[in-house]
Amino acid sequence: MIVYLHEGLGSLSMWRDFPQALCDAAGCRGLVYSRPGYGRSTPRAHGETWGVDFMHRQAHELLPALLAALGVDSAAQPPWLLGHSDGGTIALLYAAQFPALVAGVVVLAPHIVVEAVSLASIERSRRAYLDGDLRERLARHHADPDSAFWGWNQAWLAPAFRDWSIETEIGAIRCPLLAVQGLDDEYGTLAQVRGIARRLPRTELLELADCGHSPHRDQRQAVIVAACACIEGGQAGSPAAARVSAAP
Numbered sequence: 001m002i003v004y005l006h007e008g009l010g011s012l013s014m015w016r017d018f019p020q021a022l023c024d025a026a027g028c029r030g031l032v033y034s035r036p037g038y039g040r041s042t043p044r045a046h047g048e049t050w051g052v053d054f055m056h057r058q059a060h061e062l063l064p065a066l067l068a069a070l071g072v073d074s075a076a077q078p079p080w081l082l083g084h085s086d087g088g089t090i091a092l093l094y095a096a097q098f099p100a101l102v103a104g105v106v107v108l109a110p111h112i113v114v115e116a117v118s119l120a121s122i123e124r125s126r127r128a129y130l131d132g133d134l135r136e137r138l139a140r141h142h143a144d145p146d147s148a149f150w151g152w153n154q155a156w157l158a159p160a161f162r163d164w165s166i167e168t169e170i171g172a173i174r175c176p177l178l179a180v181q182g183l184d185d186e187y188g189t190l191a192q193v194r195g196i197a198r199r200l201p202r203t204e205l206l207e208l209a210d211c212g213h214s215p216h217r218d219q220r221q222a223v224i225v226a227a228c229a230c231i232e233g234g235q236a237g238s239p240a241a242a243r244v245s246a247a248p
Contacts, residue, residue: 001072001079002231003063004032005087007109007214008152009125011039011141018216022082026228031079033066043147050155052164055086059093074101078175080231082106084216085187086152089166092196096172104176104234106227108215109185112195113165114156121186122156129153171199176234178204178226182211182218204230 004019006012011034023030034041035058037050044050067074080103083091088110095102111118128134129149138145155161177200179193190207197203206226211218 001029001031001077002026003067003079003081004030005063005081005083005090006034006038007085007087008156009138009148010034010084010087011148013039013141015216018220021220022224022227025224026231028080028231031070031072035062037151038142038148040143043144044151048151050151052155052158052160054151054155055089056093059090060097063090063094064098074098078103080104080106080234082108082227083110084108085213086111092170092173093166095175095177096166096169099172099174102175104178104230105173106178106180106230107193107196108180108223109182109188109213110179110192110196111188112167112170112192114162115188115191117189118187119157119162122153126153126157167195167199170196173200176204176230177202178206178230180206180208180215180223180226182208182213182215184209184211185213187213 002019002023004015006014012032015032019030019032036042037044067079072079078101081091081094083089083105085108088107089112091105091107092110092112095105125134135145135149138149142148177196179196181188181190181193183190193205193207197205204226206222208215208219208222215223
């Protein structure tokens with residue numbers, strides 16, 4: 001099984017048909033859901049703000065509770081996690097906290113530290129939400145777009161978040177790991193995935209040209225091929241493949 005963890009402004013519907021395409025290619029089932037505050041899930045309570053630890057809480061509390069409620073026996077059949085952006089960070093945190101309960105991890109444009117480019121883009125998204133059409137576009141995917149946007153935006157732009165880092169924590173990960181980064185990502189640089197590889201040398205890296213913050217949309221087939229190879233290698237018990245680079 002592959003569990004899909006969406007981005008900071010994402011939802012079940014924003015994945016479109018990518019989860020089905022990857023599951024078909026990999027020959028496995030998938031679980032796709034919207035986190036609380038997103039999509040058609042329960043929105044944030046009025047006045048509720050998310051703290052610096054909001055991704056930790058998703059990884060350490062909500063995801064285990066969701067899997068248990070759905071009857072997923074992670075001890076008997078550990079799932080794969082595929083996370084995009086904030087969802088990638090949640091996947092890393094889960095794998096570090098519960099190393100025996102995850103078969104492998106695929107992360108697309110994850111965050112392990114806060115970069116200036118990330119904050120600048122998140123500030124631009126705030127202006128687009130207030131003055132542009134971003135709220136209207138998000139309303140297609142979220143019952144309460146204000147819940148999704150402000151929960152994410154205010155957490156990331158909080159002064160306390162500037163020193164946020166999970167570099168040390170991810171050292172506990174023991175499963176196969178594929179980390180994908182677009183070279184044109186407006187929300188992060190190669191420092192994110194290469195920082196993962198420094199801590200976890202068996203990490204497989206896929207660095208994609210002509211690719212922004214959503215590798216599964218911008219370079220869909222390359223992501224599917226690499227993810228399938230990683231999953232097949234993990235199922236066979238083989239070590240992670242050597243690093244792959246699709247950059248020039």
